[in-house]
Amino acid sequence: MNDENPGIAFQSLYKTYFKRIFAFVYSLVGNGQEAEEMTQETFLKLFLHLENHGTLEKPKSWIYRVAANISINHLKRRQMYLKILSSQAQKETSGPDLEADLIKREEIERIRRAVEKLPPRDRVILMLYQDSLSYEEISRTMKIKKSSVGKILCRARIKLADKIEEGAKHEMLKKR
């Protein structure tokens, strides 16, 4: 992207990627407020970059890379496990079918607990793929080899699937 006016370039990128980046970050951290802050930080960095350098090649990978780094730093720095659990616990349901909401929330918690057991980088790569990025884009975003993307995804999927099924079986045993 080579635009003479960084403001216009920024606005165009903002409109294109804002929702995707928010959803991506939210999937990782599980907290709306933190997701907003991290999304804002991502786009602030984008704006500063455009202002200082004026150009941006492959903006999609760049934006995702910034969001991914911010997310990884966030996951490593904070006690995400307790935070995510507490944020889920405080969430109030307002729907008429409270039992269905409760079951859904419990499932989401279970999935989050399983995801937390993955290393932060693997989590991010999994979410990037979930966000429809190709191996090429993921490798550019995370600055890893393209062959490594397949390896990490395979490992992460198998591990996560096992953890999710293990958690589901555990819940079934508890209910009996």
Place this chain on the structure above:
Amino acid sequence: MRCLKKDDLTAYLDEELSGNEIRRVAGHLEVCRRCREKLEYIRNAANIVAGKLELLRPETIPDKVFIYPPGETARPAPARRIKRVFRTSIRLPVPAFSLLIILFIFMSVILVRQHRQLSRLQAPAAATPQQAALFLVGSSYFQKVTPEIDLSGFEPIRQPRIFVTGGGKQ
């Protein structure tokens, strides 16, 4: 014949292989049951994970994270037009009315005070108009000037302001 690696199978599953690599993997899968089972296992895990990860996505996404992206500047607030305020018929008389009210109160206070001062006069019934008028003047002054006038029957008032010059200095 070497079996396929899991990452090759994953890339094959995700359609991320080139044409030659696809042919290679597909050819191997036709003849290797173990790799077919491995691929099925990986496909199953991928489907479980894809379905579950969708639940982690937000239910609602805000329209904007902040009101004005850094690319835009906030519109400046419209400048206040003081002239316009005075043009309206409702607001025009207010300052003038305020001044009138203040003036009215001030004058009332003065008049009331003067009235009270005048009403406090208790001149003796036998006092002549001139003597009654002298009451308004500090008695010490007039005793000096006109010592022959007996002002003992008169109650002095404090801080008289009205001067009667009828019986002044001689």
